[in-house]
Amino acid sequence: MSIEDQLMLYALGALDDNEKHAIEQALARDPALRAQLAQIRGVVAVLGESVPPVAPSAQLKRNLMARVDADRASRRPTLTPSRPSLTIWQQLALAWRRAAPVFALGAMAIALVSGLWAVSLTQQLRQVQLEAQRLQSEVAALSEPGVFVKALPATNAQATASASLVGQLGSPKVLLRVANLPALDPARTYEAWIIRDGKPVAAGVFNTDAGGMAQVILDNTIPWTGKEQFGVTIENAGGSPMPNLQTLVFLG
Amino acid sequence: MNYMLLDDAALVAQIAREDRTAFETLYDRHAGQTLGLAVRVLGERNLGEDVVQEAFWRVWKLSKQFDVSKGNVKAWLFGITHHLAIDTLRRRKDNRMVEIDAESDDPDAPTMLDLPDEMPEPLQQIWEKMSSEKVRSALATLPEPQRQVIEMTYFQGLTHKEVAINLKQPAGTIHTRARLALGKLRELLAGSVLVVVTVAAALIQIVFSLINQK
Incomplete structure (x- = not known):
């Protein structure tokens, strides 16, 4: 049997299981054979048009669509709560909330340094005041006679x-x-x-x-x-x- | 989007994107014809519906492999339906358990008959002008021995060897009759397309002539 006849009989569904298996293996290996088969199948499939249609039951469609729905649901990734898009003000507020601890630490450090500086300034001021008092005393002393x-x-x-x-x-x-x-x-x-x-x-x-x-x-x-x-x-x-x-x- | 206005290829392109409505539209459009084919082969409505369900399921699963620019959806759908119906028929004849969906769980490894073809241009033209009436007329014009081989193989699910035994003819003769039948069928359908094109061209020529005369 020629390869053309095998392809034709395969398209007609007229090969037995062993013959069918053999031609499918050949088709899997050879793209040219597949193109040849496509030519034949294009004509053979026309035969399906010759039969009168039969109205399917409503149950058939329900079963099929239920199967499709189940498949779509299984492919759909698990939904996780999506973060809504934020306005610029919301983004700024969010950024502030995230940065607030850093700012707080920074503020505490500044307050600490400022406090120490203030203490230092107070001490320095006290020394200056003491020096001024001393100078005033000296000036007063210097203004004494002799x-x-x-x-x-x-x-x-x-x-x-x-x-x-x-x-x-x-x-x-x-x-x-x-x-x-x-x-x-x-x-x-x-x-x-x-x-x-x-x-x-x-x-x-x-x-x-x-x-x-x-x-x-x-x-x-x-x-x-x-x-x-x-x-x-x-x-x-x-x-x-x-x-x-x-x-x-x-x-x- | 009005799905009713989409052609079959556009619907399959949508189905490849898991569009449920497109799939439902394609089903509504072709379920009757595919069920007619399945019932014609199996001689039984219930099994026919099982076959149709499985055929459309494979369209759903394999739609991404369909080339909308080269394939013909109807030919693909009929091909799958016929293949499944023949397999079901043979399992029943062999008293094997009939399980239509035996392969449905593995759509990534379909048989060659399930995969969509890239249909050659001449065949595309035939399919575009196809109608049930034209096909029935073309079949009726086939010589009886050729038509008989087509009937026994494609519609009754007999193997070429079984046909040869039934008709008491050598296998080679059966092959030749089948080949001649398909060739004739192709010529007849292509010819009908040619006639349509020729008539259209003639009408256009007449219209232009009338315009020129004026």
């Missing part, structure tokens, strides 16, 4: 340093203020001298802080007359009985 302020010239060794002496005539105590004077190592010290009639008398030792500042009250035991000279030298720790003129810092 009070003097004497600037002490620096030698070339410490040209950038400055010093002043504040005292009151008739009083043995005097206030020495220095600035820009480098701090010394522990083995050495600054020593103040009061020179009366050309003779230096040790008035006290001191050292400056990290900023090069110092403020020392010196007690001379002898009332200040206004004719004295004042000097500062660098000496060994503990002070010296006589000033080392090689290390003179201030004299005036």
